[in-house]
Amino acid sequence: MDSVERPNWAPDDIDLGRPSIARVYDYWLGGAHNFAVDRAVGDKVLADVPVLKSVILNHRAFLRRAVRFMLSQGIRQFLDLGSGIPTVGNVHEIAQSTDPDARVVYVDVDPVAVAHSRAILTGNELVNVLQTDVRDAKQVLESTEVQSLLDFDRPIGVLMVALLHFVPDSDDPHGIVADYRDAIPSGSFLAISHAGYEEGEWDPAWDDAKTTYNRGVSEMTYRRKQEVQALFDGFELVEPGVARLPLWRPESPDDLDENSAHFLSFGAVGRKP
Amino acid sequence: MTEQVDHRVAAPGRSNLDPAVLAGAESFARTWATAVIGSSYVPMTRAEVAEHLQALTEVLVHALHASPFRTAPGYEIGARLVEAHFTGTDTLGRTVQLLGDDLLGELGIQPDELMRSRLAALQGALAAGYARALRERTLAEQEAIRAAVLDARDQAEAALRASEARFRAMFTEAAIGIGIADIEGRILDVNQALQDMLGFSVEEMRQYNIRDLMHPEDGGSVWRLYDQLTAGECDHYRAEKRFRRADGEQVWTHLTLSLVRDDHGDPQYQVAMIEDVTDRHLLQNRLRYQALHDPLTGLPNRALFLERLGRVFNNRARHRAGLCYLDLDGFKVINDSLGHDIGDQLLVEVGRRLDHSVSGEGKLVARMGGDEFVILVEGSQDTQDIVNVADRVLRELESPIRIGGHELTVSASIGIVERALSGTTAADLMRDADITLYWAKADGKSRWALYNPERNAKEVARFTLSATMPAALERDEFYVDYQPLVRLEDSTVVGVEALVRWQHPEFGRLAPDRFIELAEETGLIVPLGRWVLRKACEQARRWLEEFGDAAPFVSVNLAVRQSRDPELVRDVKRILDECALPPHHLQLELTESAIMGTADEPLEALRALSEMGVRIAIDDFGTGYSNLAYLKHLPVHELKIAGSFMEGLRAADEEDAVDVQIVSTLVQLAHALQLGVTAEGVETPAQAKRLHRIGCDTGQGWFFAKPMKPESIDELLRR
Numbered sequence: 001m002d003s004v005e006r007p008n009w010a011p012d013d014i015d016l017g018r019p020s021i022a023r024v025y026d027y028w029l030g031g032a033h034n035f036a037v038d039r040a041v042g043d044k045v046l047a048d049v050p051v052l053k054s055v056i057l058n059h060r061a062f063l064r065r066a067v068r069f070m071l072s073q074g075i076r077q078f079l080d081l082g083s084g085i086p087t088v089g090n091v092h093e094i095a096q097s098t099d100p101d102a103r104v105v106y107v108d109v110d111p112v113a114v115a116h117s118r119a120i121l122t123g124n125e126l127v128n129v130l131q132t133d134v135r136d137a138k139q140v141l142e143s144t145e146v147q148s149l150l151d152f153d154r155p156i157g158v159l160m161v162a163l164l165h166f167v168p169d170s171d172d173p174h175g176i177v178a179d180y181r182d183a184i185p186s187g188s189f190l191a192i193s194h195a196g197y198e199e200g201e202w203d204p205a206w207d208d209a210k211t212t213y214n215r216g217v218s219e220m221t222y223r224r225k226q227e228v229q230a231l232f233d234g235f236e237l238v239e240p241g242v243a244r245l246p247l248w249r250p251e252s253p254d255d256l257d258e259n260s261a262h263f264l265s266f267g268a269v270g271r272k273p
Numbered sequence: 274m275t276e277q278v279d280h281r282v283a284a285p286g287r288s289n290l291d292p293a294v295l296a297g298a299e300s301f302a303r304t305w306a307t308a309v310i311g312s313s314y315v316p317m318t319r320a321e322v323a324e325h326l327q328a329l330t331e332v333l334v335h336a337l338h339a340s341p342f343r344t345a346p347g348y349e350i351g352a353r354l355v356e357a358h359f360t361g362t363d364t365l366g367r368t369v370q371l372l373g374d375d376l377l378g379e380l381g382i383q384p385d386e387l388m389r390s391r392l393a394a395l396q397g398a399l400a401a402g403y404a405r406a407l408r409e410r411t412l413a414e415q416e417a418i419r420a421a422v423l424d425a426r427d428q429a430e431a432a433l434r435a436s437e438a439r440f441r442a443m444f445t446e447a448a449i450g451i452g453i454a455d456i457e458g459r460i461l462d463v464n465q466a467l468q469d470m471l472g473f474s475v476e477e478m479r480q481y482n483i484r485d486l487m488h489p490e491d492g493g494s495v496w497r498l499y500d501q502l503t504a505g506e507c508d509h510y511r512a513e514k515r516f517r518r519a520d521g522e523q524v525w526t527h528l529t530l531s532l533v534r535d536d537h538g539d540p541q542y543q544v545a546m547i548e549d550v551t552d553r554h555l556l557q558n559r560l561r562y563q564a565l566h567d568p569l570t571g572l573p574n575r576a577l578f579l580e581r582l583g584r585v586f587n588n589r590a591r592h593r594a595g596l597c598y599l600d601l602d603g604f605k606v607i608n609d610s611l612g613h614d615i616g617d618q619l620l621v622e623v624g625r626r627l628d629h630s631v632s633g634e635g636k637l638v639a640r641m642g643g644d645e646f647v648i649l650v651e652g653s654q655d656t657q658d659i660v661n662v663a664d665r666v667l668r669e670l671e672s673p674i675r676i677g678g679h680e681l682t683v684s685a686s687i688g689i690v691e692r693a694l695s696g697t698t699a700a701d702l703m704r705d706a707d708i709t710l711y712w713a714k715a716d717g718k719s720r721w722a723l724y725n726p727e728r729n730a731k732e733v734a735r736f737t738l739s740a741t742m743p744a745a746l747e748r749d750e751f752y753v754d755y756q757p758l759v760r761l762e763d764s765t766v767v768g769v770e771a772l773v774r775w776q777h778p779e780f781g782r783l784a785p786d787r788f789i790e791l792a793e794e795t796g797l798i799v800p801l802g803r804w805v806l807r808k809a810c811e812q813a814r815r816w817l818e819e820f821g822d823a824a825p826f827v828s829v830n831l832a833v834r835q836s837r838d839p840e841l842v843r844d845v846k847r848i849l850d851e852c853a854l855p856p857h858h859l860q861l862e863l864t865e866s867a868i869m870g871t872a873d874e875p876l877e878a879l880r881a882l883s884e885m886g887v888r889i890a891i892d893d894f895g896t897g898y899s900n901l902a903y904l905k906h907l908p909v910h911e912l913k914i915a916g917s918f919m920e921g922l923r924a925a926d927e928e929d930a931v932d933v934q935i936v937s938t939l940v941q942l943a944h945a946l947q948l949g950v951t952a953e954g955v956e957t958p959a960q961a962k963r964l965h966r967i968g969c970d971t972g973q974g975w976f977f978a979k980p981m982k983p984e985s986i987d988e989l990l991r992r
Contacts, residue, residue, distance in 0.1 A: 016422065023418070029314045030360035032414035033421075057314045064316060085418075088358045089316025111429060116421030251318040254307075 021166065021218055022084035022113035028056040031087040033116060041212065048208035055264050058245045059162040059193045060089060062267045065249055066191035067094045069238070069269060070157040075189055077103040077150050079180075081134040082163035085113045086120060091159065092127045101126065103149050107140055109133045134163070135171055137179030155187035164231065165195040166218045174231060181234050186272055190235055193245055193267040196223040201262055228266045235270025242268040290334065294380055298334055301371075301379040302327035308371050313361035325357060333372070334380060337391050347395035351402025355410055365403050369396050450526075450547035456503055456540045458483035470526075470549050472519030483543070488515045488523075499530065505540040508532045516547075525554035567640040569617055570624030578639035578647055582699045591635070591652035595659035595691030598706035599627070599666065602684045602718040604644035611679060618676045620644060623683065630669040631662055647706070650691075656723065659691040663721040684719035686710060691724075708732065738777070739791040746801060750776050753808045754980035757989060758828065758951060759972050761965040766989055768826040768860060770973065771809035772980045773801070785830075793832050802835040803844055810852040810859060812983050817858060820990050828860040828890060833867045842881045849885075856886030860911065863889065865897030868907060876907070883908035890951070895939060905946055912943045916954020916974070925959040937967045944968065 016035055023038040028046070046053055067078065076099055080091045083106035095102035105128045108114055114131040121127045130145040140146060150156055158180050167173040181190065197206070206222065213220040229242045240248065244263040246256055290298070306323040315322060329350045336346035354364060373396060377384045444451055450467030454460045463478045471478070487496065491514055498510040509531040516524045526547045533542040565577035573581070585594050601623065608616035620640070627638045627646055635651035648666070653659055666687065673680045688709030690702055705724045713722035745751065755769035775783040792798040809827040816824040835841060849856055861882065868879070868891060883889055890911035895918060918936050921929025936952070943950040952964045955974030964972055978989065 030358065032411040033418040035418070054311065057311070060314050060316075088314065093316070111425035112418065112421050115424035115428065116417060119417065119421060119424065252320060254319055 020110050020112065022108060022110045025056065025162070026085040026087045028053065029060060029087050031085065033085045033087065045209050045212045048212055049203075049205045051259075051264060052209060054259075055195070055245075056162075058263065059265065059267075061255075062193045062245050062248060063091070063159065063161045063191075064089055064094055065251065066159065066161070066193075066267070066269050067091055067157070068098075069249060070189045070191070071095060071098045071102070073189065073271075075155055075157040076101065077154065078105070078157040078159060079140075079146065079150065080104060080106050080159045080161075081140070081180075082160065082166075083108050083113070083117070083129075084110070086117050092121075092124070096126070103127070105130060105146050105149055107132055107134050107145075135167065135176050137176060137183065141180070141183045152183070152185055154185065155189070156184045158184060158188065158190045160190070160192045162193055162195070164192060165220050165222065168219050168221050174233065177231050178233065181272060184272060188272045189238075189269055190232065190272070191267070191269045192228065192231055193265060194223055194228050194231075195220065195265050196225065196228060197262070197264055198225060206264065223266075225266055228268065232268060232270040234272065236273050237268055237270045242266050290331065294334060295331075297380040298330040299327055301376055302330045304375060304379075305330065305368065305371055308367040309359060309364045312363035312367060313359045315358045317357070329353060330376075333376065333395060336395055337380075337382065337388060342391055342394075344394050344398035347398030348402035348405075350395075351399040351404070352406040354399075354403055355406035360407060360410070362407075365400060369400055372396050372399070450545075450549070452478070452545045452547065454483050454543050454545070456543065458503070458543075461542070467547060470518075470524055470547065471516055477519075483545075486516055488517060490515050495528075502530055502532050502543065503540060505532065505534070513550075523551070524549055525551045567624075570621050570640050572624050572628060572646075573637060573639040575639065575641045578637065578641065578649065579699070579703075581637055582649060582702070585649070585651050586694060586699050589694060591694070593653045593655075593691065593693050594702070595650045595653040595656070595662075595689065596702055596706040597648040597650075597659060597663050597666065597721070598688040598690075598703075598710040599646045599648065599685050600687075600710055600714070601644040602686055602714075604683070607681060607683075611681075615676055615679065615681075619674060619681060619683065622674050622676070623670065623685075626669045627666060630665045636662075653691055656689070656691040659689050660721065660723070663687045663689055667719070667721065686713035686718050687721035688713055689721050689723050705729065734780075735791055738780075738783075738788055739795050739797070741777075742788065742792060742795065742797050742801070745775060745777070746797070746804060750778070751801065751804065752776060753805055753812070753983075755809075755812070755827070755983055755986050756973060756980040757978045757986065758825070759977045761961065761969055761972050764977075766825050766986070767971065768828050769986055770828040770862070770980075771805055771812075771830070773805045789832065793834055796834065798832045798834050799838050802830075802832055803848075805829060806845065807848050807852070810848050810854050813858045814852045814854045815983075816986070816990070817854065819987070823990060824858070825986070825990070826858045826860050826888065828862055828888075830892065831861045831863050831867070833864070836863055836867050836878070839878075841878050842885075845882060845887065846885065849887075856882075857888065860888035860890050862892040862913065864892050865894060868909070869897065869900055869903065880908045883910070893953070895935070901942070909948060911949045911951060912939065913951045913953050913973075914939055914969075919952060919954045919956070919960055919964075919974075922960045922963045923957050925957065928959075928963060933963065933967070936964070936969070940968045 017037060019035075019038045019041040023034040024042045024045075026032075027034040027039050027042040034042075070078070071094075076095070078091050078095060083091070086106070091106070092102070092104040095104060103126045106114075106117055107130045108117070109132065111131055114129050117129040121129060126149070128145040128149045130140065130143050132140050132143060134140060160177070164173045164177075167176065177190070177192075197203075210220050210222065225242050229237070232242075243266065244260055245265040245267045246260040246263055248267040248269075250256055303323050305326045306319065309326075310319060310322055317325065332346050332350060336343065339346075351365075354368070359365075372392065377388060377392060382388055444462075444464050447464055448466055450464065450470045452460060452463040452467050460478050460481050460483065463473075463475055468474055468478070473481075483499070492512070495512045495514055498507065498512065501507045502510060509529060511527065511529045514526055514528045516526060518524055527550050528548075529546040531544045531546075532540055533544055535541040565574055565580070566572065567574045582594075585591065601619075604616065604619070607619060623644075624638070624640060624646070627648065631638055631648050631650075637649040637651075639647050639649070641647050648662060650659055650662060667685065670683055670685055673682050675681075688706045688711070690706045690709060692702070708729060709722050709724045712725075712728065713720055716722055752774055754772045754774055756772060757766045758768035758770060759765065760767045773785055773789075775788055777783050789798065792801050806829050809829045813824070813827040831841075838844075845859075845861075848854075849859065863879075868876075879889055888910045889908055890913055891909055892913050893915040894912040896915045914936060918932055918939075921932025922936065940950050949970045950968075951971040951973055952960075952969045953973050955961055955964065955972040955976045957976055960974075961972055961976055
């Protein structure tokens with residue numbers, strides 16, 4: 001997510017000499033939709049912070065749990081912001097396995113991720129892919145891809161999974177969330193998963209990971225629980241509120257371990273009243 | 274999605290399994306799930322993973338017992354693990370190990386050689402199936418992501434091409450001229466509009482540097498701003514600029530120059546947007562030309578002249594300047610008699626001759642209106658320069674002008690002003706030239722006059738007097754003195770001449786010669802004369818009351834204009850009535866010209882006055898051109914012989930025979946016509962004696978008395 005300054009008509013450069021978050025994530029998730037530069041960064045970050053492997057998997061698992069939760073609440077249309085490479089366990093797979101008529105719009109700024117998404121989604125009338133910087137909520141919400149598929153008179157599930165820690169404070173993440181919040185109808189849900197830790201938990205390796213990220217991929221910002229909670233301004237958090245990622249509605253007690261209580265990420269789902 | 278796989282593979286013949294074996298398979302699947310969860314991301318819950326693995330376990334159980342034994346199910350299980358996205362290679366290692374360690378035990382199978390061999394074969398097949406599936410999957414994903422990259426690139430390039438095409442179209446099709454140059458001024462590209470505007474092709478333009486497009490008439494700011502722009506000090510500016518076209522013509526433009534910076538903010542390109550405003554400019558020029566030129570003669574008009582004159586004073590590039598203010602003599606007559614068309618043609622020819630005779634640097638001929646022209650000479654050396662110009666103009670006009678069969682001779686009067694610019698203004702110069710022109714006219718026309726400050730001061734004083742006279746009359750600044758008219762026979766005061774004076778608050782006491790002429794010019798003489806008449810009559814009435822028969826008559830001067838005033842008779846009658854003064858106590862003095870040169874009407878008035886009983890005297894007799902034959906028929910009672918004839922009678926010892934002869938002839942003439950005679954200007958006893966001897970009736974002059982206050986007359990009468 002860079003070059004917001006670029007005019008709309010100028011597509012981002014397709015620079016395979018630079019890693020992309022979407023492809024690095026794919027690599028971490030065991031995919032092969034990536035290149036040597038992506039794998040080099042992925043390996044470097046994992047070498048600094050081995051725990052990150054589990055962090056990544058947990059964000060993905062949180063996505064699944066959050067979508068399933070929203071489905072259980074009757075949500076049938078989803079806006080997945082920062083969707084990345086559609087590797088495995090995608091929102092539309094989860095949603096359409098519950099209701100084949102569920103609708104999903106994927107949004108990502110990475111043109112390669114978007115091109116790939118479009119390739120594999122060809123023929124799926126209920127899924128749209130939009131290439132835009134998700135920080136520009138107005139542009140996202142007014143796009144044909146969103147307007148033609150999503151019904152703003154019915155609740156929408158907005159997903160910001162492993163997204164906002166790539167939005168520095170200077171870009172006003174609070175304001176970005178608020179822009180989406182103001183556009184969706186009452187009864188809609190927002191899911192956020194976010195890298196972060198509490199006071200006293202700091203591990204120097206995390207800063208190494210951050211540095212590697214900042215240098216190689218994108219600027220990364222860890223946030224405290226309270227900061228994550230503040231992002232849900234205007235939403236009612238569902239149980240258990242902002243929690244360490246594995247602790248948010250785990251599917252099985254076996255999924256938890258001694259590290260869960262200090263897990264390096266938070267997750268939460270809120271409902272717009 | 275392509276990964277969409279039905280993970281819940283139904284184990285073939287599942288129902289055939291012994292419940293104990295089934296329980297063992299379930300237990301093994303749980304252990305398997307625990308071992309591999311976390312080694313890969315699979316989009317399933319822990320329970321779903323266990324369920325999935327149990328199905329695979331059951332396949333294994335069947336394969337172990339199958340007859341004939343086949344390894345294909347092991348191969349299939351490996352492929353299914355990859356399909357379910359168990360792509361982390363740890364999954365395979367743990368799976369193979371777990372199969373070897375635990376499977377036979379959990380299933381309660383005797384680990385005999387056959388079973389161990391079958392299990393090893395299935396393990397190998399699973400590893401091979403897994404490796405092959407993973408390899409295929411990896412290759413497919415690599416292919417997919419490459420294809421995505423190509424797609425994205427294609428789209429990006431297509432978007433870029435589309436946007437470039439749009440911008441190219443905008444550039445080429447724009448009606449406004451656009452040019453791009455690098456920061457050194459080398460022209461890189463120009464659009465069609467600019468090529469058309471300047472008449473150069475792109476190739477030709479590329480040979481140029483921006484500085485080559487400098488035009489000698491460019492305002493200094495154009496290139497000063499250009500330097501600032503290329504230095505990065507300003508980002509754009511607008512200017513009016515002229516360009517030279519390839520064909521040598523000029524193009525007037527509105528130019529907007531903008532700086533394009535690179536990512537570091539350093540100046541990179543300059544973009545010029547150029548709008549052709551030549552038509553507008555030419556129209557403006559034409560309108561301006563029309564506004565500043567006389568349509569008849571084509572000469573600069575008053576507005577342009579004043580602008581130029583103003584510029585002379587603003588620039589002060591020269592130290593001196595001169596003006597000839599020229600007016601044709603008698604143009605009105607030509608216009609009236611030959612018609613305006615001839616008049617106009619005459620003006621055109623005069624304009625042409627003027628222009629011809631004074632052309633040159635720093636000289637401007639303008640038509641101010643009517644038949645007035647002005648010549649401005651900037652940077653004159655001295656007054657002679659301008660006099661030379663005026664002489665040349667007068668000479669130029671000497672030769673007759675032939676128009677429509679008429680041979681016209683014109684002359685002009687010219688007022689000249691020439692002076693140093695410091696200490697004067699354009700308005701001063703104009704006013705003085707205008708005044709001087711009137712002097713030239715007054716001095717006899719067909720000549721030039723030079724501005725003269727003393728003469729002007731006098732005229733200004735005259736003007737001041739004439740301007741302040743009406744108010745002075747209201748403020749009672751005038752008064753009347755009286756000079757006795759003495760009967761020579763017995764030195765009795767028989768009458769007094771009323772002489773008006775002006776006690777001016779600024780100039781002091783003013784005699785009539787200072788202001789009567791002015792009053793005649795302005796017409797104020799009529800009310801002033803009426804005022805004097807009333808004053809004199811009132812005074813005469815007082816004397817009549819005090820001295821009865823011995824009271825003198827008052828003699829009041831009547832100006833030419835008064836004598837022609839249709840109200841004269843009524844005014845005199847009313848004043849006499851109001852003062853209750855018998856008419857024979859009033860004498861009106863008129864000059865010869867006033868009486869002789871008049872038409873019938875004033876004569877009628879004089880007759881009426883005379884019949885009323887008012888005495889009429891001819892003042893200054895002998896200085897004008899009296900028609901003596903005519904004199905007989907005039908209603909006149911008295912001749913006043915001008916003082917100039919008294920010179921020869923002045924000296925005590927000898928007299929001028931000619932003057933004596935003239936005076937005695939006049940006296941005889943008067944007496945022959947039964948008119949009385951008054952001699953003016955009597956200053957010596959000898960004169961008085963001689964006049965008496967000649968037979969003159971009455972005398973007036975310093976010898977008898979100077980003009981005096983009425984009270985002084987009272988004293989005289991009382992003696």
